[in-house]
Amino acid sequence: MARRKKIYEGKAKILYEGPEPGTLVQYFKDDATAFNAEKKATIEGKGVLNNRLSEFFMTGLNQIGVPTHFIRRLNMREQLVRACEIIPLEVIVRNYAAGSICKRLGLEEGMQLPRPIVEYCYKDDALGDPLVTEEHIAAFGWASQQDMDDIVSLALRVNDFMSGVMLAVGIRLVDFKIEFGRIYDGDFMRLIVADEISPDSCRLWDIKTGQKLDKDVFRRDLGDLTDAYSEVARRLGVLPKMPHGKPTLIN
């Protein structure tokens, strides 16, 4: 069988050429990295869980009219997505203080923010994805003012959707990161949500116990990462159940 053409390999995913023009196959690896890839590990089952969870969130977003790159899941680790031109920004939405904003502004972890805060980081691993403002984004032409208006309103819709879905299963959406891409229909350009939405890119805390169910488990050595991600998947009904009631990573 001819080998597929690899388009791009990142820290947690690989993109291959898709079966039709304008499509790509997104493969979820088991690799986990943190602190700008200073900490690395292979965590069995993570890719399978993130493939399912990203499918779940992106399908829901498509259904409420937030366009995403997701077309359909192909198998345990792969999904078919629309090819797009990635905007070189990490768009972060925060509802509660955690992570870098605590250090930067001296906030106590877990404090509810007065309103959702949207931040942007320039995607550049060598620079450690620095925080940038709309001034930088406009001046360097990474996105236009119209793009930024669309990005903010889409990011806030994603936040409302994700917060509601997680609240319904007893989980607090503390913050998350999303990426946007451009697609072209003739002369017409549209922005879509791309990359992934998974516990790798969100902070998720159990509402009652405060237990962390996201990548902080790996960043801070708080336990088993697949157990945490499986718990999120189980609560959302995302993984098929085995007879003993535990979610299965097969299929």
Ligand code: UDP
């Ligand atoms: N995040 C991410 N990729 C990054 C940086 C951050 O997915 O390269 C996510 C992170 O998991 C969290 C949110 O964005 O849900 C905010 O992260 P923060 O700025 O607090 O950075 P961190 O503390 O992770 O360095």
